Amino acid sequence: MCGIWATFGTEGGLSATCLKCFSAIVHRGPDAWRIEQDAREPLGTLGFQRLAIVDGLHGMQPMRLHRYPRITLICNGEIYNYKRLQDQYNFPYETNCDVEAIIHCYENFGISDAVKKLDGVFAFCLVDGEKRKIFISRDPYGVRPLFKLQDDENGFMAICSEAKGLIGLKQKASETSTLGQFPPGHLEEWDMLEGGKVKLNKTEQYFTPGTAPRFLPFVSEEEISELSVYEKTAYLLEAACKKRLMSDRRIGCLLSGGLDSSLITALVVKLAKIHKLPYKIQTFAIGMGDSPDLIAARTVAEYLGTEHHEVKFDENDVKQELDNVIYHLESYDITTTRASLPMYLLAKYIKENTDTTVVFSGEGADEVAQGYIYFRDAPDTKAAHDESIRLLSDIYLYDGLRADRTTSAFSLELRVPFLDIQFTNHYLNIEPSLRQPQNGVEKHLLRNSFAKSGLLPDTILFRHKEAFSDGVASVKKSLFTTIDEIIRERLPNEIPCYPGVQPNTPESKYYRYIFEKSFSGQHNFTPYYWMPKWVQVSDPSARFIKHYAAL
Known part of the structure; x- marks a missing residue:
């Protein structure tokens, strides 16, 4: 990151703005x-704020290689198949930094084929000074963020990982300029005039x-050709975790005690032992008082033997950080803001009290595996599948945005194995009826894929779905009730x-009011409020759906 x-x-040169x-x-x-311009011909200004994860010595950007001196790259991402690409195409790497693979793929295959060969998460800008071209691209699900400011009237364009790095330039651009998220799974080519x-x-x-x-898969078809659909699901999710262990910094796991984070934690702990990581996996749970999440996470941590941290927060923490959360989110969505508060407080604790820098999390499972309670009301298998696709297409605006x-x-x-391309391709192409809730149990297929693995206690593997604001809150009072007060x-x-x-x-009005203080006029950042489908509710919380079992 x-x-x-x-x-x-x-x-x-660079202005104060x-x-x-x-x-x-x-x-x-x-x-x-680092921030720089090309001294030979100012084709633009490129800046990079670095969190060193891989190759601390040579991983600084903007990146240039001796072999291709007129190509400059800035990238926020991890390319999990960079070593496979080197072996496959005999790339002459100059560094140990994974994003170097982007430059070699571009030079050898052109930009269109290059992005399709990348197994990873990324947002990048590549400048070809010789061809006077600029290329911008973002990973398939938008795990890594990217915003673009476009001012056609003045022949100006700017990009940044977050909108807060462009809003000052937007205020000085023409009235016809636009600022918004660069869409996932897309590529743009710009000409220097x-x-x-x-x-x-x-x-x-x-x-x-x-x-x-379209890249050489991490798991070959031969490895899984004889496996059942359940075995294949478990195998590919473990592989998605394995490739994401790539890090020179300490790895930990966000653990709510729900199915998704518990599965990822169990797999990471298993792999950490296999690969002999020189430290114990730290796990982190957060809640208010006697929250169900804290209790369940404690059970998982004890079962797995992790170095567990429990973080408790109260309404004073909510009062102190609510406005800061909206600023960092760059969103005024109701569900996203509610769910972000505990995650923000947990991340703050991790930063201030531990040496963990890379954190695994369970985002994406509800979208891929039809985990939201309202999927029980899907009229048919096609509608349920289409809703999964829609949720995944927009995850960068909601849960993905929150997590980042x-x-x-x-x-x-952040590392999110459930959004692995090979895993999602497998899961979304399983017989549709198998992916739907069965007998009132969401993610039935995913749960049963690990039912005999011994990775988790059955009480966790088949724990009912919590509304996030209920899971982290005291059993006496929901988080959104505290926020409302x-x-x-x-x-x-x-x-x-x-x-x-x-x-x-009042809640949605307040979120919008605070959002407008920093991002005035940028209502396009939140195109619609996240709400459950097929049910009539006035609030996006799952607790208002008739099937909700946690009350």
Whole structure:
């Protein structure tokens, strides 16, 4: 996890506004920073805030190689198959840094084929000074963030890992300029024009959820050809965890005690023993008082023998950090904000009290495996499948955004195995009826894939789905009830009428009010409120769905 920032189409050196914008993402990379222009011909300004995870000596960016001196790369990402690519194509690597593979793939295959050969998560900008081209791309599910500011009127374009690094430039751009997230699974090619201006040449969507990998898979078809669908599911999820162990920094796991985080933790602990990592896996759970999550996570940690940390928070913590959470999220979505508060507080604890830097988490499982309670109300298997695809297509706006921003705010790097391309391709192509909830149990197929593994106690493997705000809260009081009480004390009497999706509760009005303080007019960052489908509810919390069993 790092921070990238670049501008193209400006004249002269770095302005005070540019430097202020660049420094706004320092939390993404506190280990080192660099900002530079090409002295031979200013094709743009590129900046990098580094969190050193792999190759501490040679991994600094912007990256140039002796072999290709006119190519410059900035990338926030991890390329899990960089060694396989080297073996497959005999790439002459100059560093031990995984993102170097992007440059070699571009030079050997062109940008369109290059992005399809990458097994990893990434957001990058590659400048080819000789061809006067700029290429921008983002990983298939948008695990790594990327925003783009485009001002066609002035021939200007800028990119950054977070919007807070561009909002100051947006205020100085033309009225027709646009600022928003660069879409996952896409690639753009820009031309450098005479006079230094830039122009978008073409856009390509290279990935849609559920499609097969176009790179050499981490697990060969021969390895799994004789396995049952359950065995294959378990095998590929473990492989997704294995490839993500790539790190020179300490690895830990976020552990709520629910199925998703518990499975990932169990697999990481298993792999850490196999690969003889020189430390015990740390696990981290958070809750209010006697929350169900704390109790369940404690059970998992004791079963697995991890170095477990319990973090307890109260309404004073919520009061102190609520506005900061919205600023880091760059969103005013209700569900996203609620769920982000505990994760933000947990990340803060990890940063301040431990040496863990890389954290595994269970994001993506509900989208891939139909884990939300409302999937029980799907009218048929096709509708359920289509909803999975929709959720995965938009995960970068909601759960994916939450997971990245809350951890990156405290300089942690997140790893999400459930969004592995080979795993999602397998799971989304299983017989649709097997993927639906069975007998009132969500993720029935996923649970049964590990039923005989001994990785987890059955009480955890078949634990019912909690609403996030109930899981972390005291059994006496839900988190969103606590938030509501705080907001009613703070909400101004008069709230402006905002464009875009309309807030209609005190909670949603407050989130929008705080969002507008830092990102005025950028309602497009949240195109719609996340809500369950096929059910009639006035609040996005799962506790309002008739099937909810946690009450």
